[in-house]
Amino acid sequence: MTDLPLTAQTRVRREAHHQVTDRAALYDVIDGALFATIAIVRDDRPVALPIGIGRDGDDLLLHGSTGSDFFRRIAAGAPVCVTVTHLLGLKYARSLFDSSMRYRCAVVHGVASVVPPEEKEAALLTLSEHLMPGRSLEVRPMTGRELAATMVLRIPLAMASVKDNAGSMVEEDDDGEDRTVWAGTLPLRMSVGEPVTSPQTSTGTPVPASVQRAAERVSAAGTA
Numbered sequence: 001m002t003d004l005p006l007t008a009q010t011r012v013r014r015e016a017h018h019q020v021t022d023r024a025a026l027y028d029v030i031d032g033a034l035f036a037t038i039a040i041v042r043d044d045r046p047v048a049l050p051i052g053i054g055r056d057g058d059d060l061l062l063h064g065s066t067g068s069d070f071f072r073r074i075a076a077g078a079p080v081c082v083t084v085t086h087l088l089g090l091k092y093a094r095s096l097f098d099s100s101m102r103y104r105c106a107v108v109h110g111v112a113s114v115v116p117p118e119e120k121e122a123a124l125l126t127l128s129e130h131l132m133p134g135r136s137l138e139v140r141p142m143t144g145r146e147l148a149a150t151m152v153l154r155i156p157l158a159m160a161s162v163k164d165n166a167g168s169m170v171e172e173d174d175d176g177e178d179r180t181v182w183a184g185t186l187p188l189r190m191s192v193g194e195p196v197t198s199p200q201t202s203t204g205t206p207v208p209a210s211v212q213r214a215a216e217r218v219s220a221a222g223t224a
Contacts, residue, residue, distance in 0.1 A: 009109050010161040018165040025162045029084050029106040030055050032221045034131060036084045038062065042073060053084070054130035059154040060108060061115075061127050066151045074153060075114045082108040082155060086221075090186040091170045094177035102166050102185065109159040115152040123152045133217065134210040192218050 039048035
């Protein structure tokens with residue numbers, strides 16, 4: 001597995017010692033996330049939207065409506081920037097200037113390609129398994145009309161950077177700060193609640209296994 005390339009686009013400039021070039025670290029950040037923010041320049045203005053994501057090998061998968069101007073522009077070759085962030089905690093230093101956050105994040109640059117019709121259903125199932133593991137076995141198959149209304153895009157994970165400051169310190173020896181002021185970290189993590197059954201679901205219908213799998217996945221990611 002090759003390291004991530006360091007280029008003018010991918011090189012971290014601020015606190016560069018937190019940059020990680022291990023490609024496995026990039027996959028770990030993506031695989032542990034349920035959504036990302038994707039940005040393009042549209043009509044000379046920046047536009048960013050949250051989207052659900054999944055990974056298929058060395059590609060990032062995302063999907064949207066074929067009627068979406070945003071996705072049509074991406075499909076037509078607009079350069080994209082995708083950001084995935086795991087916020088791990090708030091760093092309370094003894095000054096506001098030195099206070100910060102602990103996080104792991106990935107930034108991906110590239111141009112997307114449209115998944116062809118013959119590969120679209122498999123790609124959507126990959127996305128589904130990432131977001132709701134096992135759900136496709138509990139519901140009806142996708143219809144031709146639904147497939148036709150959905151655009152699936154691939155973004156190669158060739159130009160990306162990873163920054164991980166999870167182990168960064170909130171203080172340094174002999175920094176001259178007042179030790180009677182509290183300093184430390186407030187850990188943050190994602191958690192899940194109890195499933196809420198829709199009011200039109202038949203009485204007595206059990207919560208399916210896919211919901212429990214998703215809950216376990218999110219809980220495991222939250223403690224990582």
